[in-house]
């Protein structure tokens with residue numbers, strides 16, 4: 098038995114802080130909740146429901162399938178697809194399902210317009226400007242061309258314009274400021290050429306928490322909901338998510354006995370151990386390289402191992418509420434925990450710190 102537990106109260110606490118901060122800029126910014134990666138691992142449907150209950154009803158996702166999945170499950174809110182796609186089948190799905198596409202290239206703009214005509218719709222879209230990330234979006238020096246392109250496409254209305262920051266967690270503000278200035282300048286040129294930008298947004302969680310003057314009309318928030326941000330947590334956001342599992346085996350090992358792959362740990366004395374069926378395969382003990390979601394298991398393994406080796410630290414879990422060490426390497430399906438001198442039984446509860454986005458989506462999410 099294992100579950101990923103999400104505490105409603107903490108999640109609500111974070112949402113309240115975020116709502117309050119979004120109101121505190123020059124003017125109130127709308128919150129766009131980013132639900133990519135199965136809602137940052139919180140279960141996209143349960144998380145979306147919870148957000149709506151708490152007054153947030155504008156969503157963004159990275160993949161067309163995520164947006165369609167929300168529609169299929171009855172969500173009729175605004176859903177922004179953050180990626181720009183030029184694939185015709187995807188664009189038709191977007192248009193049919195009233196998803197807000199991101200227009201990041203001429204090719205996509207034309208294809209969206211064609212699909213809109215075909216389905217006799219006028220599509221609301223957000224325009225993407227590449228102010229330095231080098232991924233989706235038009236370059237700032239293309240704005241005049243973009244304006245005339247958009248004017249030629251009758252079935253698209255621009256309801257928003259946005260950009261994405263590449264280094265919002267950097268120590269200084271400089272990188273962000275450069276992108277921010279380019280963004281506002283690009284919007285100015287669009288306006289001069291007869292295109293209204295609609296809702297302007299550039300801030301992700303880090304920029305949102307650090308620079309209230311960059312909130313503009315909307316902010317795109319993901320990791321801040323989980324209280325797992327790459328910048329200093331000055332607003333008291335709470336960490337969301339822990340794993341709950343049960344001990345499957347208990348045994349005694351003699352002194353000088355190795356534990357786990359590569360013999361990285363050897364008992365110093367007689368040691369009572371408990372085996373807990375949680376491992377890399379579940380996404381446990383996997384560190385998140387910033388903004389990278391799925392890495393191959395090998396890479397997870399090496400990174401994690403190296404980090405522990407260099408710091409000679411242990412990872413701790415809680416067994417019946419008491420802190421206990423993981424001994425040796427985390428393996429694919431199991432960990433070994435030191436329960437020497439502890440009163441434990443098979444089936445007892447173990448709590449493990451876990452970042453939901455890394456936890457296998459096959460593990461059930463329990464909102465408590």
Ligand SMILES: *Cc1c(COP(=O)(O)O)cnc(C)c1O
Nearest residue numbers: 131179261301302317318319320
């Ligand atoms: C993931 C993502 C976000 C949210 O980022 P957080 O730092 O988790 O808040 C915002 N915008 C875009 C384009 C994204 O891909």
